[in-house]
Amino acid sequence: MELDLVEVAADANPPVCRILDYKKFLYEKKKKEKEAKKKQHVVNIKELRFRPHTDDHDYNFKLKHAKSFLEEGNKVKATVQFRGRDIIYSNNGKELLERFADDLKELGKIETNPKLEGKRMSLIVAPNK
Numbered sequence: 001m002e003l004d005l006v007e008v009a010a011d012a013n014p015p016v017c018r019i020l021d022y023k024k025f026l027y028e029k030k031k032k033e034k035e036a037k038k039k040q041h042v043v044n045i046k047e048l049r050f051r052p053h054t055d056d057h058d059y060n061f062k063l064k065h066a067k068s069f070l071e072e073g074n075k076v077k078a079t080v081q082f083r084g085r086d087i088i089y090s091n092n093g094k095e096l097l098e099r100f101a102d103d104l105k106e107l108g109k110i111e112t113n114p115k116l117e118g119k120r121m122s123l124i125v126a127p128n129k
Contacts (some may be wrong), residue, residue: 025088045124047077050096059096063103070127072105079122090116097123 004022007015046069048062065078078100080093097114104125111124 001015041073043073043075045075045077047079050078050080050093050100052080052082052086052092052096054096059100063100066100066104066125070104070125073127075111075127076104076125077122077126079120082119082121087119090121090123093121097121101125 002021003019006020006025007017009016011068031034046066048066050059050062053089054062061065066078069076078097080096084089093116094114101110101114102121108127109127111126114121114123
C-alpha cells in the first residue's frame with residue numbers, strides 16, 4: 001500500500017503513531033503552517049524623533065502621527081536627540097517624553113521608561129490590545 005508509520009505526537013506517553021502517506025502528511029503540515037503565518041500580525045516599531053526644544057506645533061503634529069501608528073497596531077519609539085551642548089537640557093527631554101507618554105496613555109501603555117543612552121533619550125509605547 002506504500003504507506004509509512006509516522007510518529008505524530010512524540011511527547012505523549014506512549015508516543016502516538018499513525019499509518020499514512022508521509023509525503024502527503026508533510027505537504028498538509030506545511031500548508032497549515034503557511035495558513036497560520038498568513039493570519040499573523042507583524043508588529044512594527046515606528047520611530048519619532050524630537051529635539052529638547054521642540055515647539056508645540058511640531059509636537060502636536062508628531063503626536064497625531066503616533067496616535068495613528070498605535071491605532072494601526074504598531075509600537076511607537078519616541079526619541080529625543082541631543083546635539084552638542086543640548087545634553088545639558090536632558091531634563092527638558094525627559095519632560096517631553098513623559099508628556100508624550102501621558103498624551104498617549106488612552107491608546108497605549110509604556111513599554112520602556114525614558115532612559116538616556118549616549119546622546120539619545122528614548123521611550124517605547126506599545127498599543128493596547
